[in-house]
Amino acid sequence: MTRDITVGQFLPGQSLLHRLDPRTKIVLTLVFIIQVFVSKSALSLCFLIVLLGVLIACSHVPAKKVFRAVRPMIPVIIFTALINIFYVSGNPVFHYSFIRITDQGLFIGFTLFVRLTALIAGCSLITYTTSLNQLAAGLEQLLAPLKRFHFPVNELSMTLSITLRFLPTIAEELDRIIDAQKARGADLSSANLYKKVHAYFPIILPLFMSAFRRAFELTNAIECRCYQGGIGRTKMNVLRLSRLDYQAIVFFCVAFGLSIAFNLYFPTFF
Structure with missing residues (x-):
């Protein structure tokens, strides 16, 4: 059971993701989560999955270890996908008594499974490549403006x-x-x-x-x-953005811009 708990486990290294500022990783992770859920294009979702694969390769963290974080959540993911399979309307593929499966339900259930898997795997990268002290320091500085409101x-x-x-x-x-x-x-x-x-x-x-x-x-x-x-x-240790952070921000701005373009100019899921 301990092997499946990946949250809070930090793997030291000198990869590109390890050398990024924790604030950069936190913000880009949040944007990635938003992009995964708002993607309405099949091409956009595939692009984000490819981007996740590139990030895993850049982190030098074994892909098997990254997706191990998904294992404890598999029952929840499957249950959520099954709800969509049985209750989404569309052209019936299988019908027996009260059980009714549609093609749209199968498609939505599959895409939801992919979304949640990519989401958990992407979030696990930030804990694998960022120590808890750095993560806390980055979050503290990102939320620093809220101190004016006594937060x-x-x-x-x-x-x-x-x-x-x-x-x-x-x-x-x-x-x-x-x-x-x-x-x-x-x-x-x-x-x-x-x-x-x-x-x-x-x-x-x-x-x-x-x-x-x-x-x-x-x-x-x-x-x-x-x-x-x-x-x-x-x-x-005062956090300062380096040249690598600015390059990563530009790269992700371009990548997320392409994802938005795929959503706008290509057929949607629904």
């Missing part, structure tokens, strides 16, 4: 950093609890759904107790250090 920017960035940092730790704790329960004779592989759900109750309680204990210890550590957010704090 807790520093607290938000620290909370995000701590959350991402402890996800792999909680996954490891879950593995240890499962192994301990199996050693006590817990049957977690039962085919009976009721028994399987009932067997997981002794796992959920220790996991929550462990998470609350870690949160309590972390809260005490923060209070003992008199943490006051960003008041009077300075930065050891």
Whole structure:
């Protein structure tokens, strides 16, 4: 299970994506997410998938590891795609009793599956190529203008950093609890759904107790250090956009411009 938790895992390297400023990666990732969901052209969606492949190649992160982030979300993706397959109107392809599948439903379900897969894989790149400290610093500086409205920017960035940092730790704790329960004779592989759900109750309680204990210890550590957010704090490493960042911004502006052009000048999905 720990192998499937990719959020918060950073792979050090010297690739093009590793050397980009975290603010650049955060903004471009958000734009990529928007482009994936607003793409109405088959050519535009294919172009974005090719772009994702180029980014994976530039990151020097194995594609198998990138798409491992999709594995825990496969049931949700499949369920969402199936809803569209059975409930979207169109020319019927299969009809039996209350089950009705249309060609438009199949097409929309498939494109939705592709969209969600590309979305999760693209988002996993930013955590693989950006350390949590850099990610928090980039988010803090991007949201810095909100400080004028008394928005807790520093607290938000620290909370995000701590959350991402402890996800792999909680996954490891879950593995240890499962192994301990199996050693006590817990049957977690039962085919009976009721028994399987009932067997997981002794796992959920220790996991929550462990998470609350870690949160309590972390809260005490923060209070003992008199943490006051960003008041009077300075930065050891100040983020500055480099020439590579400007080149990446220009490249992505051109790429997303082409994606918009494909949406405007080529046939749409619907």
